Amino acid sequence: MDTVLSIKGLSKHYGKIKALDGLNLEVKKGNVFGILGPNGSGKTTTLGMILDVINPTAGQFEWFGKKSGPATRKRIGAILEHPIFYPYLTGRQNLMIVCDIKQVPYERVDEVLLQVGLEERKNSKFKTYSLGMKQRLSIASALLCDPEVMILDEPTNGLDPQGIAEIRDLIISIANSGKTIIIASHLLDEVQKVCTHFCVLQRGKLIYNGLVEDVGKGNLSVEVKADDERLEEVLGACNLHLEMKRELDKYILTMHDGYSAADVNKYLFDHGITAKHLIVKTKSLEKQFLEILKDQEGGKQ
Numbered sequence: 001m002d003t004v005l006s007i008k009g010l011s012k013h014y015g016k017i018k019a020l021d022g023l024n025l026e027v028k029k030g031n032v033f034g035i036l037g038p039n040g041s042g043k044t045t046t047l048g049m050i051l052d053v054i055n056p057t058a059g060q061f062e063w064f065g066k067k068s069g070p071a072t073r074k075r076i077g078a079i080l081e082h083p084i085f086y087p088y089l090t091g092r093q094n095l096m097i098v099c100d101i102k103q104v105p106y107e108r109v110d111e112v113l114l115q116v117g118l119e120e121r122k123n124s125k126f127k128t129y130s131l132g133m134k135q136r137l138s139i140a141s142a143l144l145c146d147p148e149v150m151i152l153d154e155p156t157n158g159l160d161p162q163g164i165a166e167i168r169d170l171i172i173s174i175a176n177s178g179k180t181i182i183i184a185s186h187l188l189d190e191v192q193k194v195c196t197h198f199c200v201l202q203r204g205k206l207i208y209n210g211l212v213e214d215v216g217k218g219n220l221s222v223e224v225k226a227d228d229e230r231l232e233e234v235l236g237a238c239n240l241h242l243e244m245k246r247e248l249d250k251y252i253l254t255m256h257d258g259y260s261a262a263d264v265n266k267y268l269f270d271h272g273i274t275a276k277h278l279i280v281k282t283k284s285l286e287k288q289f290l291e292i293l294k295d296q297e298g299g300k301q
């Protein structure tokens with residue numbers, strides 16, 4: 001798979017503050033790559049450097065196998081902050097101004113407005129747009145040059161749940177059109193729903209890099225409830241699980257490899273107990289993220 005972005009030993013120090021410290025990362029063509037991290041972990045600094053807005057203290061990066069420059073920059077669309085649009089001009093007129101600046105033919109304006117779902121409101125003034133519509137116009141603006149890569153910094157910041165869902169669907173549709181996408185976010189649910197890959201930064205260091213589909217792999221957890229006072233004793237005696245925990249009126253079993261909720265159900269049934277609640281719990285990215293951060297903290301002690 002073609003490498004779109006290759007980062008080697010990238011660092012940015014502000015005096016004693018190591019905003020980014022020796023980052024190595026590769027993003028391949030077609031990836032939807034989430035950069036996760038708590039506040040101040042170096043996400044925006046990373047995006048700033050790969051977009052040539054911030055000068056690195058050390059290290060390097062390549063776009064499409066080449067040193068970054070005007071030719072590679074044309075192949076990248078980015079939204080770092082809300083771009084400034086004119087409130088009294090329509091969405092369409094605002095994008096025509098961007099076309100003039102970027103030397104893109106005006107035909108692209110209607111194409112991108114359609115792509116981001118603003119076709120019906122294209123002749124409304126920008127000041128009448130909701131926050132979600134403003135964000136979609138920003139994305140439309142970044143799409144004007146038909147870039148191969150889109151870089152989005154916290155694309156759903158400040159949006160309501162419906163706005164978040166709309167931007168999420170838009171990102172998925174842009175990814176499906178074959179573009180590579182890099183998103184910095186602290187919304188784990190958003191990354192889990194949209195991204196194929198993710199990395200975690202903490203205090204400027206890369207502490208995790210992997211596939212989103214691998215989240216939740218590992219030992220299965222099964223949650224069990226039953227109206228039977230023998231439940232704890234019977235469950236405790238079975239050898240399907242590695243660990244059993246009680247949480248209020250339910251039991252959480254961490255299963256041995258190869259055993260499922262159906263095995264628990266059959267075991268209980270064979271012991272005359274009918275489960276009234278039996279669900280498989282998969283680990284969310286949120287849980288995994290918190291564990292990754294905790295492991296890192298633990299490793300320091």
Ligand SMILES: Nc1ncnc2c1ncn2[C@@H]1O[C@H](COP(=O)(O)OP(=O)(O)OP(=O)(O)O)[C@@H](O)[C@H]1O
Nearest residue numbers: 014017018019037038039040041042043044045046
């Ligand atoms: N211009 C600057 N001068 C000094 N320190 C800076 C500067 N820019 C960023 N930093 C520091 O570098 C660290 C990383 O900041 P950065 O904005 O990249 O983090 P972030 O992960 O994007 O955080 P957030 O989620 O809050 O936006 C922080 O400690 C921040 O205070």
